[in-house]
Every structure is written in structure tokens, then in C-alpha cells.
Amino acid sequence: MTSVLYDAPGPKAVFRSRLFSVVAGLIIAAGLVWLILALGAPKTSANGAVQPGLWDASRWDVFADREVWRTLGRGALNTLRMAGVAAAFALVLGVLFSFGRVSDTKWIRIPTTVVLEFVRGMPVLLMMLFILLVFSTGSFWAGVAALSVYNGAIIGEALRAGIKSLPRGQREAGLAIGLTPVATRFRIEFPQAFRQMLPIIIAQLVVLLKDTSLAFVVGYEELLRSGTSMTNFFGSRYSFSFFLVVFAIYLTMNLLLSWLARIIARRTGSKSGGVTTETTAPPEKPLDPEVTYPAALGNQMGARGI
Amino acid sequence: MDAVIENLPLFLEGFRNTLGLLLLAGTGALLLGIIVAAMRISPVASLRGFATVYTEIVRNTPLTLVLFFCAYILPYLQFSPGYFVLATIGLTVYTSPFVAEALRSGVNGVHVGQAEAARSVGLTFTQTLSFVVMPQAVRMVIPPLINVFIALTKNTSVAGAFFVFELFGAARKVTNDRGDEVLAILLAVAAFYLLVTISLGLIAGRVEKKVAVLR
Numbered sequence: 001m002t003s004v005l006y007d008a009p010g011p012k013a014v015f016r017s018r019l020f021s022v023v024a025g026l027i028i029a030a031g032l033v034w035l036i037l038a039l040g041a042p043k044t045s046a047n048g049a050v051q052p053g054l055w056d057a058s059r060w061d062v063f064a065d066r067e068v069w070r071t072l073g074r075g076a077l078n079t080l081r082m083a084g085v086a087a088a089f090a091l092v093l094g095v096l097f098s099f100g101r102v103s104d105t106k107w108i109r110i111p112t113t114v115v116l117e118f119v120r121g122m123p124v125l126l127m128m129l130f131i132l133l134v135f136s137t138g139s140f141w142a143g144v145a146a147l148s149v150y151n152g153a154i155i156g157e158a159l160r161a162g163i164k165s166l167p168r169g170q171r172e173a174g175l176a177i178g179l180t181p182v183a184t185r186f187r188i189e190f191p192q193a194f195r196q197m198l199p200i201i202i203a204q205l206v207v208l209l210k211d212t213s214l215a216f217v218v219g220y221e222e223l224l225r226s227g228t229s230m231t232n233f234f235g236s237r238y239s240f241s242f243f244l245v246v247f248a249i250y251l252t253m254n255l256l257l258s259w260l261a262r263i264i265a266r267r268t269g270s271k272s273g274g275v276t277t278e279t280t281a282p283p284e285k286p287l288d289p290e291v292t293y294p295a296a297l298g299n300q301m302g303a304r305g306i
Numbered sequence: 307m308d309a310v311i312e313n314l315p316l317f318l319e320g321f322r323n324t325l326g327l328l329l330l331a332g333t334g335a336l337l338l339g340i341i342v343a344a345m346r347i348s349p350v351a352s353l354r355g356f357a358t359v360y361t362e363i364v365r366n367t368p369l370t371l372v373l374f375f376c377a378y379i380l381p382y383l384q385f386s387p388g389y390f391v392l393a394t395i396g397l398t399v400y401t402s403p404f405v406a407e408a409l410r411s412g413v414n415g416v417h418v419g420q421a422e423a424a425r426s427v428g429l430t431f432t433q434t435l436s437f438v439v440m441p442q443a444v445r446m447v448i449p450p451l452i453n454v455f456i457a458l459t460k461n462t463s464v465a466g467a468f469f470v471f472e473l474f475g476a477a478r479k480v481t482n483d484r485g486d487e488v489l490a491i492l493l494a495v496a497a498f499y500l501l502v503t504i505s506l507g508l509i510a511g512r513v514e515k516k517v518a519v520l521r
Contacts, residue, residue: 004421005439006431017349025352043384121456121503122496123463126474130496133481133488206366213368217467224370236382243379247371254366 059241062234075226076249082143082222083209089148090155090208094201097156098193099185102163119153124211128218143215151208158200162193199265206257213250223249309487310494313480320466320476321498327394327462327472328502332455334398339405346410361403369464372400377468393465397458404454412447413439445517452510459502473498 009017040053052058062068100112119127127146131137137145166189174184194201216224227246231239310317345357364372376396377389386392416439424438466474477495481488 004418004425005434021351021353024350025355028352028356039383117504118496118500121460121500121507123460123474123499125463125467126477126492126496126499129474129477129481130488130492133485133492210366210368213370214464216370216374217464224368224374228374239382240379243375247367247375250368250371251363251366255362258366 054240059237062230062238062241063245068230071226071230072223072245072249075221075223075246076253078220078226079209079212079222080253082140082147082212082215082220083205086144086147086151086212087205087208089144090151090205091201093148093152094155094159095190097152098159098163101156101160102185104181116153116156119149120157122150124150125214125217128214132218139215139218139220142218143212143220147208147211151204151211154204155201158197158204159190159193162197163189165196166192195268198268199261202261202264206254206261209257210250210254309480309484310490313476313484313491316476316480317473317494317498320471320473320495323390323470323472323475324459324462324498325502327390327397327465327470328455328459330394331397331401331462332458334394335401335405335454335458336451338398338402339409342402342406343409343413346406347413357406361406364399364403365407367400369396369400369461370467372396373464373468389469393462393468393470397461397465400461401454401458404457405451408450408454409443409447412450413443415446416442445513449510449514449517452506452513456503456506456510459499459506463499 036055040055042053042056043051097112097116100108101116103109103112124146127150128142131145132139132142135142135145163185170188170192171184174188175181179187212222213224215222216228219225221229223246227242231242342357342360345353346361348354373393373396376392380386380392420438420442421434424434429437462472463474466472466476466478469475471479473495477492480491484491
């Protein structure tokens with residue numbers, strides 16, 4: 001795209017842009033080095049006591065203790081457990097929601113739409129508190145229920161958009177060969193919609209993993225909570241160190257899952273091309289669902305990804 | 307029900323703070339997002355790389371972690387301008403990559419043929435951008451951008467967990483005092499949130515319909 005916008009640069013322009021790039025890179029690197037050094041510098045607090053810098057060994061010696069790592073590992077496992085259970089429920093709920101939304105019966109379609117609007121407009125955190133207080137479940141099930149309802153609603157919308165974007169002939173053909181409407185939906189339309197929307201669904205599951213950290217607020221013993229409880233145990237001297245380690249673990253988990261999602265999206269993206277009408281996109285453009293499907297997804301897309 | 311009516315001033319104060327967070331963090335995220343998006347599509351490789359890394363890192367960090375950093379670690383590092391400001395900073399940083407991605411996908415969503423046509427009738431780089439690409443991109447960007455702000459509205463609730471008194475904080479306080487009417491209180495708070503999110507959603511839908519005609 002950018003290459004279309006201007007003439008191919010000559011040798012002078014290439015040199016200039018390369019120079020600029022190097023200078024900007026040096027500025028960024030200098031800023032990062034300054035930040036690291038500033039964090040590492042010893043600080044004098046108001047009462048005159050000198051605190052060691054943040055990279056000082058005295059702030060990191062707890063990590064020699066294996067029990068610390070075991071606690072963090074338990075926290076990470078709890079996070080993954082919540083994400084796994086919630087993801088399974090969210091997928092099931094998403095399928096149910098999508099069928100409800102495209103149902104031919106008014107009595108199913110309208111209540112489902114209202115429930116979906118309600119759920120998608122509400123913060124997950126409020127839902128967690130709600131479930132925790134009203135149904136007095138433990139914090140684990142409150143988190144799982146809120147996450148699966150919220151993400152189920154978004155997956156349901158994505159699937160609905162997938163079903164809607166199929167050519168009408170698919171449904172007509174299914175009915176014409178004598179399948180019942182339900183069987184048509186299940187065996188003809190749904191598999192295609194699911195495959196088409198798989199990138200979006202997986203992206204939503206990454207969001208779900210991220211959102212499990214909200215269960216921190218309702219007191220679930222997940223990764224962030226295990227970090228803070230150890231800060232309380234060992235003293236605030238270690239608060240930055242624990243934060244940084246928890247941050248790194250989260251980042252690793254999420255980046256791995258995002259990377260996996262991208263691989264799956266690429267593989268299914270090329271396969272589903274044959275069954276849909278949306279092969280008109282120019283091949284040089286990457287198949288970005290946010291660009292390719294916005295018309296079908298409508299404003300439903302928004303809640304996803306954040 | 308009377309628990310809701312009794313505490314209505316509290317809820318309204320919370321709602322005001324939620325709106326304040328939404329406006330301040332929204333504006334901040336928009337500015338930061340424009341900068342990041344500009345860096346990401348710029349021809350300068352090092353800026354592009356920096357913006358990509360920034361986007362990836364922030365997008366893969368849970369909001370709770372970002373706000374936790376703002377609420378606990380920044381004061382510990384002797385930077386404490388108050389929790390409201392800290393929460394605004396956290397929400398701004400967290401939302402900015404999503405804004406940047408929305409902007410970028412809008413610009414990428416303009417068909418290449420448009421730029422090619424503009425170039426082939428002899429428009430310069432600036433003319434192509436300002437008369438052909440940008441007018442279309444802006445229109446396409448508005449619905450996803452509104453969606454980012456809807457998500458931001460919901461995300462302000464997380465700030466309530468970190469000492470900012472907004473709607474979620476109000477809900478927590480009131481449900482602590484009046485454990486007998488939890489359901490009514492939470493439904494009332496949900497109604498406030500829905501007021502913002504659904505009306506923003508309706509605007510997004512409207513704009514989307516207008517844009518759909520163009521394509």
C-alpha cells in the first residue's frame with residue numbers, strides 16, 4: 001500500500017531515510033537505557049534512608065527460593081485452569097447463543113437478542129461481583145461463569161455473523177435435499193461459519209485468558225494474586241521484582257497463545273476460501289478478519305479484542 | 307429498591323467519575339494511538355519496529371496488571387499524583403494500541419486501487435492521502451473506534467477495583483452496606499453502564515450503515 005503512494009525513492013532519499021531510521025533507533029535505545037539506569041539508581045527517601053536500586057541483588061534474592069517459584073507456578077496453573085474451563089463453557093454458550101439469534105422462531109430470537117445486548121454492554125468485573133454475591137459461588141466459579149457468559153456472547157455474535165455471511169443457497173440446498181431446518185443449520189451452515197470465524201473465536205479466547213486476571217479483584221488465587229500475596233509476605237522491597245516476574249509470565253503465556261492463534265488463522269484462512277463468496281479480496285492483502293468481515297459483523301466486533 | 311434510591315447520590319457521583327475516566331482516558335488514548343499508528347505505517351524502520359513491539363506488549367498484558375502497576379508500583383517509585391490520575395494513565399496506555407490498530411486497519415481497508423487510481427491521474431503523495439485515501443479511511447475508522455470506546459467504558463470498571471470511586475466502586479461500597487438488596491443495586495449499576503455502551507453502540511451502527519453504502 002505505502003509503495004503505491006509515492007515514487008520509488010532514489011539513492012539520496014534511500015540514504016536519508018536510512019539515516020533517519022538509525023537516528024530514531026538510537027534515540028529509542030538511549031531512552032530505554034536511561035529508563036533502566038534510572039530504575040537501577042539508588043534512591044533517597046524523604047526520611048533520608050537510602051534505598052537500593054531496583055536491579056540490586058537484595059531485591060531479587062527471594063527468587064533463589066524454590067517455594068517462591070512453586071507458588072507462582074500454582075498461580076499460573078490456576079489462571080490457566082480458569083481460562084480452560086471458561087473457554088469450554090464459552091464455546092458451548094456461543095453456539096447456543098448463535099442458534100438462538102438466527103432462529104426462525106420469534107420467541108427464541110428476541111429474548112436471546114435482549115440477553116446478548118445486556119451481557120455485552122456490561123463490564124465483566126461487574127458480572128463477576130454480581131454472580132459472587134447473588135449466587136454466593138466461590139470466586140473460581142464466579143470468574144468462570146462471568147467469563148464464559150461474556151465471551152460466549154461475543155463468540156455467539158461472531159458465529160451469527162458467519163452464518164449470515166454464507167450464501168443463501170447453502171441453506172436452500174440443505175432444505176431442498178430434505179434436511180430439517182435444524183439439521184441444515186447444524187450440518188451445513190454451522191461448520192462453514194465456524195471455520196470462517198475461527199480466527200475471531202481464537203482471538204477472543206486470548207482475550208479470555210487475559211481477562212482471568214480480573215478474578216484477582218474478587219479474590220481468586222490466580223497469578224497476580226499469588227504475586228501480591230508473596231509481596232505481602234516478603235515485604236514491599238520486593239514489590240517491583242514480583243510485579244516484573246508476573247508480568248513476564250503473563251506476557252509469555254499470552255504471546256504464545258496469540259502466536260498459536262495466528263498460525264491456526266493462517267491455516268484455516270486459506271482453506272475456507274473455497275466455500276465462501278468472499279474470495280474477491282485482492283490476494284496481496286493479508287486476510288485480516290477486522291478488515292474482511294466488518295460488514296457482516298457490524299458493530300458486534302467491538303467488544304472483542306479488548 | 308429503596309437501597310438504590312437512598313444511595314442514588316453515590317451512584318451519580320460514581321457515574322460522573324466513570325464518564326470522567328472515559329473522556330480523559332479516551333482522549334489520551336486517541337492521541338497516543340494516532341502517534342503509534344503513524345509510527346507503525348511510517349517508512350522509518352526503527353519507529354515501525356518500536357511501535358510494533360509496543361503494540362504487541364501492551365495488547366498482551368491484562369488490564370488488571372497495567373492498573374496494578376499504576377496503583378501500587380508507581381507510588382512505590384515515588385510517583386503518586388493520586389489514584390484518579392494514575393487510573394487515567396493506565397487506561398490511556400492500555401487502550402492506545404487498540405486505537406492504533408483500529409486506525410491502521412482503517413487505512414489498510416481502503417482499496418489499493420483507490421490509491422493507484424489517484425496516483426495514475428497524477429496526484430502527488432500529499433494529494434493522494436488528503437483527497438482520496440484519508441476521507442475514506444476516516445469514515446471506515448469511526449465505527450471500530452467507537453467500539454474501542456465502548457470497551458473502554460467497560461474497562462473503567464477495573465479502575466474501581468483500584469481505589470478510584472467510580473460506578474463499580476460505588477457498587478462495591480453499597481453492596482457492602484446493604485447486603486440484603488444486592489440484586490437491585492447491581493441491576494441499577496448495570497443500567498448506568500448500559501446507558502453509555504448501548505447508546506454508543508447505536509451511534510456506531512448508524513455510522514456503519516452510512517459507510518456501508520459507500521463501499
